[in-house]
Amino acid sequence: MLKYLPLVWAALERRTLRTILTLLSVTVAFTLFGTMMGTDAAFRRAEDVINRRVVLVGARFGDNLTDGMGQQIAAMPNVAAVSAGGNVFGYYRNPKTHAYVMMVDSAAGWPNVPLSKAQWAQWQARRDGVFLSHLRATQWGLKKGDIFNIVSASVPRADGEHAWRFEVLDVLDDTPYWPGGFSFGSYQYYRYSRSPADQAKAGWFQAVVKDSARADNTAVAIDARFADSAIPTRSEPEVMTRSDAATAAVNVAAVTRRVALVGLFMILLLTAHGTAQSVRERLSEFAVLKTVGYSDAGVTALVFVEALAPALLGAALGLIAAALLSERIPALLPGLGLPEPYLSPAVIGEALAAVILLALLSVVLPARKLKRLDVAAILAGRA
Amino acid sequence: MIFLRSCLAAAWLNLMSLKKRLWASLVVVVGVACVVAVLLSMLSVTSSLRHAWQRAGSPDRAIILPTGSQGEGDGAISPAQAAIIKDAPGIARDAKGRAIADPEILMGLDVRRHDTGGYGYILMRSFGPTAMALRPEFRIVAGRMYRPGKREMVVGAEAPGQFQNVGLGDKVEMPDGPWPVVGVFRTNDDVVQSELVADTDMLRAVMRHPAYSSVIVRLAGADGLAVLKRAITTNPALQVTAERQSDYYNRRSAEFSDMNDKLSYGVSLLLGLGALLAAVNILYSAVAIRRVEIATLRALGFGAFPVAFAVAVEGLLLSLTGGVIGAAIAYHLFDGVQDIWYNNAFRLAVSPALIALGLVWALLIGLLGGVLPAIHAARFPIAEGLRAT
Numbered sequence: 001m002l003k004y005l006p007l008v009w010a011a012l013e014r015r016t017l018r019t020i021l022t023l024l025s026v027t028v029a030f031t032l033f034g035t036m037m038g039t040d041a042a043f044r045r046a047e048d049v050i051n052r053r054v055v056l057v058g059a060r061f062g063d064n065l066t067d068g069m070g071q072q073i074a075a076m077p078n079v080a081a082v083s084a085g086g087n088v089f090g091y092y093r094n095p096k097t098h099a100y101v102m103m104v105d106s107a108a109g110w111p112n113v114p115l116s117k118a119q120w121a122q123w124q125a126r127r128d129g130v131f132l133s134h135l136r137a138t139q140w141g142l143k144k145g146d147i148f149n150i151v152s153a154s155v156p157r158a159d160g161e162h163a164w165r166f167e168v169l170d171v172l173d174d175t176p177y178w179p180g181g182f183s184f185g186s187y188q189y190y191r192y193s194r195s196p197a198d199q200a201k202a203g204w205f206q207a208v209v210k211d212s213a214r215a216d217n218t219a220v221a222i223d224a225r226f227a228d229s230a231i232p233t234r235s236e237p238e239v240m241t242r243s244d245a246a247t248a249a250v251n252v253a254a255v256t257r258r259v260a261l262v263g264l265f266m267i268l269l270l271t272a273h274g275t276a277q278s279v280r281e282r283l284s285e286f287a288v289l290k291t292v293g294y295s296d297a298g299v300t301a302l303v304f305v306e307a308l309a310p311a312l313l314g315a316a317l318g319l320i321a322a323a324l325l326s327e328r329i330p331a332l333l334p335g336l337g338l339p340e341p342y343l344s345p346a347v348i349g350e351a352l353a354a355v356i357l358l359a360l361l362s363v364v365l366p367a368r369k370l371k372r373l374d375v376a377a378i379l380a381g382r383a
Numbered sequence: 384m385i386f387l388r389s390c391l392a393a394a395w396l397n398l399m400s401l402k403k404r405l406w407a408s409l410v411v412v413v414g415v416a417c418v419v420a421v422l423l424s425m426l427s428v429t430s431s432l433r434h435a436w437q438r439a440g441s442p443d444r445a446i447i448l449p450t451g452s453q454g455e456g457d458g459a460i461s462p463a464q465a466a467i468i469k470d471a472p473g474i475a476r477d478a479k480g481r482a483i484a485d486p487e488i489l490m491g492l493d494v495r496r497h498d499t500g501g502y503g504y505i506l507m508r509s510f511g512p513t514a515m516a517l518r519p520e521f522r523i524v525a526g527r528m529y530r531p532g533k534r535e536m537v538v539g540a541e542a543p544g545q546f547q548n549v550g551l552g553d554k555v556e557m558p559d560g561p562w563p564v565v566g567v568f569r570t571n572d573d574v575v576q577s578e579l580v581a582d583t584d585m586l587r588a589v590m591r592h593p594a595y596s597s598v599i600v601r602l603a604g605a606d607g608l609a610v611l612k613r614a615i616t617t618n619p620a621l622q623v624t625a626e627r628q629s630d631y632y633n634r635r636s637a638e639f640s641d642m643n644d645k646l647s648y649g650v651s652l653l654l655g656l657g658a659l660l661a662a663v664n665i666l667y668s669a670v671a672i673r674r675v676e677i678a679t680l681r682a683l684g685f686g687a688f689p690v691a692f693a694v695a696v697e698g699l700l701l702s703l704t705g706g707v708i709g710a711a712i713a714y715h716l717f718d719g720v721q722d723i724w725y726n727n728a729f730r731l732a733v734s735p736a737l738i739a740l741g742l743v744w745a746l747l748i749g750l751l752g753g754v755l756p757a758i759h760a761a762r763f764p765i766a767e768g769l770r771a772t
Contacts, residue, residue, distance in 0.1 A: 018664060018668065021660050021661075021663055021664040022664060024660050025657045025661050025664065028656045031653060032650070032654060032657070035653075060493060061490075061558045062490070062591075062592070090451065090453070096638060098453070098638075151451050152451070153448075153450070153451035153453070153458030162451040232558065240501065241502075243499075244502055244503065259421055259650055259654070262417045262420075263653075263654055263657060265413075265417065266413065266654070266661065267657065267661075269413055270661045270664065270665075273665070274664070276406070277407070277668060332645070332649075333645055333646055338646075
């Protein structure tokens with residue numbers, strides 16, 4: 001293998017400009033590949049980590065679940081805990097900046113909220129406190145201790161105001177569970193800021209089931225229980241709600257994969273052409289190599305490594321660029337709720353596989369040509 | 384004149400030799416085609432959706448929303464407030480002297496989507512007694528209009544393609560039982576065309592919805608909006624804002640389209656950069672292959688510029704061909720295809736304006752890709768080129 005390296009280097013060095021251009025375009029293609037497949041991976045990871053014990057219960061028509069319904073659900077079989085939730089949504093500062101705080105009730109019903117016991121306890125002292133993830137804090141330009149308002153027309157307050165005042169208790173690390181970032185407030189603040197008539201109404205319930213395998217059945221049972229009541233429900237395991245939501249706007253997975261493939265296809269053509277041309281230009285060299293005893297496989301391997309080396313380097317540079325770009329994507333495109341692309345081992349593996357496939361495919365046609373090389377004719381200058 | 388002729392002659396000679404470099408040329412063509420196809424398909428989603436939103440707004444109408452509300456369905460207007468608004472000046476009146484203004488309800492209904500089989504929200508809107516005067520673009524294209532006071536609804540023509548069981552003759556589950564869909568309507572291909580519509584009073588009764596989402600009014604005359612605004616914003620009994628309906632839909636559509644445009648351009652820019660580098664690469668090797676030919680031309684007396692011009696023209700023509708192919712692919716795959724964004728079903732359009740944009744991108748790639756190789760060709764030492772034979 002090592003004896004090939006000087007030969008490969010010589011071939012690449014001789015056409016420096018072409019090698020650099022190829023390297024750059026492979027880099028660009030893999031920057032695209034990394035960010036696209038990374039976005040896809042981030043969405044898939046968010047679905048993988050979903051707590052399958054959480055069943056979300058909402059009102060089928062309108063938004064007026066009552067506390068009493070929560071108690072009934074808690075008494076049903078397979079239900080371990082029930083907790084209420086609500087959203088304060090509106091805008092922060094600029095009407096274009098949609099903002100919401102998810103108001104959460106208790107740790108037992110919210111296993112999907114990444115807060116420690118001490119953090120849950122902080123709400124007893126500061127009812128209007130919120131915990132933001134770094135991503136959300138960056139989007140809103142807030143830090144620990146800041147006080148801010150969310151203007152909401154849809155969640156009426158008892159005082160008749162539209163502004164919900166919050167204080168940032170802490171800025172926490174993002175978790176894969178909440179790929180778009182998170183902002184959690186206290187349900188007690190939500191409850192007691194609304195008019196007495198509204199206080200018994202929850203936005204939705206989170207039922208935590210004992211046996212996640214029967215979560216679907218529990219959801220069906222909850223809906224059946226309230227089917228003929230004044231407030232019919234619609235229940236679904238959180239994992240289903242998430243996968244529906246992921247495709248509600250754009251089927252991100254489908255789009256990102258397609259774009260990544262188009263980029264690879266372009267680069268495949270380019271490297272294949274580059275390899276073919278380089279072989280064509282150096283037929284006499286290969287004839288010499290074959291004369292001095294290189295096998296067909298040896299010569300093909302040489303061409304393969306020549307195609308692979310810049311592609312591999314370009315892919316590595318591209319993935320590094322993708323990693324650097326990824327950190328900025330949520331901030332560059334707020335509002336779309338895109339997660340930070342996650343360059344998982346699987347994505348890097350796919351990139352590696354793509355590079356090797358790229359080099360292999362680029363070598364197929366030149367290899368056939370090399371195999372049928374008329375060595376005598378070429379050395380005699382007749383071909 | 385001679386200069387021009389030599390430019391054209393050099394370009395012609397160059398293009399004649401393209402056949403020999405067919406595969407290399409195809410790399411540029413396919414690369415640019417990929418870029419333009421991706422650009423147009425991504426942009427067509429945003430622009431078609433934006434147009435569907437914008438078509439829903441009319442400058443002759445105003446939308447009145449509760450203060451602080453972002454849009455319809457967010458916040459509430461009470462029946463008492465709605466009555467005060469309908470009496471305000473600035474609103475057009477019909478032959479009987481009634482204000483052409485209706486409070487409307489907009490709400491989400493759970494239905495299953497065709498594509499995922501999962502739940503999605505279809506929007507249900509309610510119309511009042513002056514709806515036909517208010518919305519002249521509304522017409523029934525199949526079945527009939529719902530009868531006021533009946534448990535019936537009509538469906539927008541785009542909705543059944545995306546949502547299950549909302550077609551003509553289907554029954555939609557409502558709190559008091561299933562309501563039949565008795566007709567299909569069109570509204571100028573706007574976003575309303577993917578909604579369900581029923582009678583406001585019936586919907587309020589069955590949903591136990593005490594409040595309205597908005598009041599839509601037809602404006603009287605050119606200064607109707609100003610008069611209306613003055614009347615309702617100075618009335619202490621109302622906490623509402625009035626906005627020209629066309630402005631409202633422009634504003635709302637910008638909320639998603641600005642970001643989506645950024646994303647589409649970002650992705651296409653990266654892809655375009657890849658294609659640009661590929662084009663530079665290919666054109667450089669084209670110059671290398673033709674070095675004898677180029678040197679011969681120069682020796683025959685062709686100037687440096689015509690030779691460079693020929694290379695640039697090659698780059699432009701190849702990428703333009705790619706652009707046309709890419710636009711054709713995007714048009715063939717996506718034009719007229721139905722798409723969905725949350726609860727808005729709409730038709731994709733790969734419009735002439737978009738295609739023109741795609742071709743501009745193609746030309747830019749060709750132009751930028753050709754510059755360096757063209758300069759390289761022009762500065763090629765003649766003697767060295769001739770010796771290469």
